[in-house]
Amino acid sequence: MPAIGKTRWAIPEGYIPSESISQHRALLSHETACILNAGERDAKIRLSVFFADREPVHYRVSVPARRTLHLRFNDLKDPEPVPLDTDYASVFESDVPIVVQHTRLDSRRAEIALLSTVAYGED
Amino acid sequence: MPAIGKTRWAIPEGYIPSESISQHRALLSHETACILNAGERDAKIRLSVFFADREPVHYRVSVPARRTLHLRFNDLKDPEPVPLDTDYASVFESDVPIVVQHTRLDSRRAEIALLSTVAYGED
Amino acid sequence: MPAIGKTRWAIPEGYIPSESISQHRALLSHETACILNAGERDAKIRLSVFFADREPVHYRVSVPARRTLHLRFNDLKDPEPVPLDTDYASVFESDVPIVVQHTRLDSRRAEIALLSTVAYGED
Amino acid sequence: MPAIGKTRWAIPEGYIPSESISQHRALLSHETACILNAGERDAKIRLSVFFADREPVHYRVSVPARRTLHLRFNDLKDPEPVPLDTDYASVFESDVPIVVQHTRLDSRRAEIALLSTVAYGED
Numbered sequence: 278m279p280a281i282g283k284t285r286w287a288i289p290e291g292y293i294p295s296e297s298i299s300q301h302r303a304l305l306s307h308e309t310a311c312i313l314n315a316g317e318r319d320a321k322i323r324l325s326v327f328f329a330d331r332e333p334v335h336y337r338v339s340v341p342a343r344r345t346l347h348l349r350f351n352d353l354k355d356p357e358p359v360p361l362d363t364d365y366a367s368v369f370e371s372d373v374p375i376v377v378q379h380t381r382l383d384s385r386r387a388e389i390a391l392l393s394t395v396a397y398g399e400d
Numbered sequence: 401m402p403a404i405g406k407t408r409w410a411i412p413e414g415y416i417p418s419e420s421i422s423q424h425r426a427l428l429s430h431e432t433a434c435i436l437n438a439g440e441r442d443a444k445i446r447l448s449v450f451f452a453d454r455e456p457v458h459y460r461v462s463v464p465a466r467r468t469l470h471l472r473f474n475d476l477k478d479p480e481p482v483p484l485d486t487d488y489a490s491v492f493e494s495d496v497p498i499v500v501q502h503t504r505l506d507s508r509r510a511e512i513a514l515l516s517t518v519a520y521g522e523d
Numbered sequence: 524m525p526a527i528g529k530t531r532w533a534i535p536e537g538y539i540p541s542e543s544i545s546q547h548r549a550l551l552s553h554e555t556a557c558i559l560n561a562g563e564r565d566a567k568i569r570l571s572v573f574f575a576d577r578e579p580v581h582y583r584v585s586v587p588a589r590r591t592l593h594l595r596f597n598d599l600k601d602p603e604p605v606p607l608d609t610d611y612a613s614v615f616e617s618d619v620p621i622v623v624q625h626t627r628l629d630s631r632r633a634e635i636a637l638l639s640t641v642a643y644g645e646d
Numbered sequence: 647m648p649a650i651g652k653t654r655w656a657i658p659e660g661y662i663p664s665e666s667i668s669q670h671r672a673l674l675s676h677e678t679a680c681i682l683n684a685g686e687r688d689a690k691i692r693l694s695v696f697f698a699d700r701e702p703v704h705y706r707v708s709v710p711a712r713r714t715l716h717l718r719f720n721d722l723k724d725p726e727p728v729p730l731d732t733d734y735a736s737v738f739e740s741d742v743p744i745v746v747q748h749t750r751l752d753s754r755r756a757e758i759a760l761l762s763t764v765a766y767g768e769d
Contacts, residue, residue: 278448278456281410281491281522287650289680289714289747290762294672303417303485304508311412313450313489325647327682327714333647345412345450345489362672366682366714366745368650376489376520378412383760385673388634391506392762393413393515397745399650401571401579404533404614404645426540426608427631434535436573436612468535468573468612499612499643501535511757514629516536516638524694524702527656527737527768549663549731550754557658559696559735591658591696591735622735622766624658637752639659639761 278343280316282374283398291326291365293351296385304384308350310367310396311378314340320371326350326359327366340375369396401466403439405497406521414449414488416474419508427507431473433490433519434501437463443494449473449482450489463498492519524589526562528620529644537572537611539597542631550630554596556613556642557624560586566617572596572605573612586621615642647712649685651743652767660695660734662720665754673753677719679736679765680747683709689740695719695728696735709744738765 294306314320324336336353340346350359350367359365369377377396382389417429437443447459459476463469473482473490482488492500500519505512540552560566570582582599586592596605596613605611615623623642628635663675683689693705705722709715719728719736728734738746746765751758 278491278493281408282520285650287682287684287745289682289745289764290678290716290749291680291714292716309413311414311487311489313410313412313491315410315448315450315456315489315491325684327684327712329714329716333684333712343450343456345414345452345487347413347415347452347487364680364714364716366680366684368647368682368684370647376410376412378517378520379762380413380515381760381762383758386757388509388511388757389506389513390636390758390760391504391513391515392749392760393502393504394517394640394747394763395412395520397651397747397764397767398520401614401616404531405643432536434537434610434612436533436535436614438533438571438573438579438612438614466573466579468537468575468610470536470538470575470610499533499535501640501643503536503638511632511634512629512636513759514627514636514638516625516627517640517763518535518643521643524737524739527654528766555659557660557733557735559656559658559737561656561694561696561702561735561737589696589702591660591698591733593659593661593698593733622656622658624763624766626659626761634755634757635752635759637750637759637761639748639750640763641658641766644766 280374282376284371286369286377286396286398288379288396289366293361294385295361298384306384309380310348312340312346313376317342318373320373322371325368403497405499407494407523409492409500409519409521411502411519412489416484417508418484421507429507432503433471435463435469436499440465441496443496445494448491526620528622530617530646532615532623532642532644534625534642535612539607540631541607544630552630555626556594558586558592559622563588564619566619568617571614649743651745653740655738655746655765655767657748657765658735662730663754664730667753675753678749679717681709681715682745686711687742689742691740694737
């Protein structure tokens with residue numbers, strides 16, 4: 278399949294609640310960037326996390342050709358974890374076209390709440 | 401009405417929970433791709449489902465002229481059902497312009513949670 | 524302010540649940556198309572509602588200059604109400620640029636669920 | 647990083663419920679415009695709030711270079727607070743490219759509900 282998407286994506290909203298009713302991974306409060314690389318070349322991505330009051334932090338992510346990666350911000354460790362209960366934003370810069378969608382599952386209360394949106398993309 | 405939309409659409413997020421409090425079809429946990437074909441020609445669509453660790457699977461879908469189809473991924477059977485509790489993504493390739501919106505109803509808990517976003521479209 | 528937006532908008536997802544825990548208008552299950560006309564000319568809009576198995580139905584809506592209208596599909600009466608518990612989709616055609624966002628409040632259960640997305644726009 | 651985004655953004659949906667189960671700031675019903683300024687120049691933004699039946703009200707907001715601001719509409723005071731339980735819409739006009747995402751947390755009931763969408767952007 279020919280590649281689909283854009284090479285730069287932005288998600289202005291980011292917030293990982295520290296509270297969760299459940300400790301089961303599927304129901305733990307989390308923020309996800311779902312990345313689709315539908316094309317025939319592996320994607321090398323620089324992920325930058327922005328904050329309200331300090332300089333951005335950069336991460337490296339890769340997604341093989343014809344694969345999707347549902348990346349949890351909670352799982353980022355290197356160079357540092359994303360702080361909890363803190364407003365952030367993110368930008369993805371890829372060497373091939375990708376598509377990015379933002380999803381949060383919030384389980385601070387007994388019931389879960391969900392939000393999702395396709396990110397803002399441009400080349 | 402002249403056609404509206406794009407011929408290629410991507411939804412990076414996909415996940416069908418196996419759990420549901422209710423077995424009533426309207427309240428069963430499900431993922432939907434709402435497809436609108438507002439134009440005057442029937443749409444023949446190839447739907448490709450992408451995974452984290454294996455090759456994509458392809459399906460065929462059609463939407464008549466001036467009709468909408470709210471397609472549940474749960475209902476896809478041929479060549480194989482979409483696995484539950486598994487991250488996936490999807491791409492729609494149509495021979496005429498369409499518009500695609502992604503919605504999930506999650507009823508793993510007693511109350512439902514909803515998410516929705518217009519997919520990423522391009523020609 | 525110069526006008527902002529597009530003249531054609533599509534919302535592939537539409538579904539008004541017949542059930543509601545609450546009969547209070549703010550908490551009644553409803554589907555809304557939020558329309559913003561930020562420009563200096565009144566907007567005359569043709570709204571077409573599409574179904575899975577019958578021809579579309581057309582409505583007329585107007586939004587004054589520099590105003591927003593949060594239109595509930597539940598409130599449409601002429602030429603006919605939008606049926607409950609039925610999949611539909613919608614297209615907005617305006618004579619001036621507008622912006623359209625889709626929101627649903629679902630109160631079939633004791634707690635509410637929300638979804639929202641900016642619609643698909645083009646000229 | 648080169649700037650990413652657009653200079654004009656619209657959010658047709660806006661509504662701040664007056665009710666909240668919790669008075670804790672994180673769980674108080676609120677509407678947020680998450681603004682990302684990924685570029686190297688500070689952003690000066692004019693925010694216009696539109697209503698159903700009166701003239702728009704204008705606010706001033708700024709976001710430093712390489713920072714994100716998660717702006718709560720509830721916090722706007724000058725020239726006047728945004729009224730509760732009232733339909734509104736908003737437009738952001740920036741002197742440099744930004745990206746805007748709209749999020750609402752609704753805690754009128756015991757459990758929270760969330761919605762989010764990237765706003766409509768153009769230059």
